[in-house]
Amino acid sequence: MSQANGKYHHGDLRAACLRAARELLEEDGGAALSLRAVARRAGVSATAPYRHFADRDALVSAVAAQGYRELAEHLAGAHPDPRTPDDLAEIAIAYVRFALERAALFRAMFAEPCDPNSEERVAATAAIWEYVHGIVHGVFPGADPEALSVGVWSFVHGLAFLHLDGKLDAADPGAVADRVRETVRTLLAASAAVRRAQA
Amino acid sequence: MSQANGKYHHGDLRAACLRAARELLEEDGGAALSLRAVARRAGVSATAPYRHFADRDALVSAVAAQGYRELAEHLAGAHPDPRTPDDLAEIAIAYVRFALERAALFRAMFAEPCDPNSEERVAATAAIWEYVHGIVHGVFPGADPEALSVGVWSFVHGLAFLHLDGKLDAADPGAVADRVRETVRTLLAASAAVRRAQA
């Protein structure tokens, strides 16, 4: 009951719904995120949320957008100004940790095709692209920034998902971090290995 | 109606359910995959599928396992024995194309944590790991096979998901293929760029 005062009008039901949705997501996973459960938790009738969200998808989209912003913060916190591949590895570790710690949220962010109607969500995605470009520019000043940004985000994103889906063991956070670091190093050494082999 | 003969016993309802599930997945997306819809399409009562699948998750797991096998085939078809980064790029392209062409199936394969109870699913995952190891060994003979396999699968997997989720434009298959190829090249040249910058 985020706000169970007896008033007829809630005050800020939209925010309360988002909060409730986040709580449900973290407590019971994504499947439990129903509009009715959100309404219950906000101490409000089952249909009240429809005044603030067109449908379930709209609610999820709003939560996802919130997630994008938090992800950006989380990454920025991992390393303010990455310059070396090892710096980049730290950010990769932060990305994977975010996915594992806020698993249901992370899924909500990437489960559905980015709804082109949700301005909020598109904007958040664009912000992440900006951020990735900045990192790539700092770490690989000489490379094609567009292609390498795609490469880096893909790699890190895939790493996160494979852990999330149990394709890589994610039980021990320390071990996960080590593996991510190791993988970044190895991948960046791969081209050298190729050149050596071809020489 | 995959098999609407009037017999009381269906003959092979399990297979019919899987077929129906695949059809629903491709026609209406993952959300439409309900046990009842599957039953309807198989021309059978709503609860009949429970004789073959413990619950909805079990059905999805079975479909996912099927998907893993098809993915392995699809990749093998793209290049039988990859030896160079460009060969690898062709496989990456095939991976992304599989994800985009069988989007709902692909999501089903990776949406939920790999159920440790589903033998079939675990086995299929292990098979993919084997396959990736083989490729990596062929293309990067000198590298740490474990770490680089993780890196390569992560990268390709992330690439697929970012396209699938609209973070990368996936409208034109040709353009997607070009981007994937370009990204593989650029990523493998990244370490060179770093060394150049540090020199």
Added chain:
DNA sequence: CTCTAATGTGAGCATTGCACACATTATATG
């Protein structure tokens, strides 16, 4: 103060997952 638009309520409908008791049939066993 009044009237309108915003916001919340409650009943209702279709759909779903699943459990249960029951019907039908394949198959093993006498």
Added chain:
DNA sequence: CATATAATGTGTGCAATGCTCACATTAGAG
């Protein structure tokens, strides 16, 4: 061949959900 038993399919029922609609309440503009 006859029959008991296990496998398989049916139908009913319940609780939950998303969503619509008519209605109640209230905040705030005029």
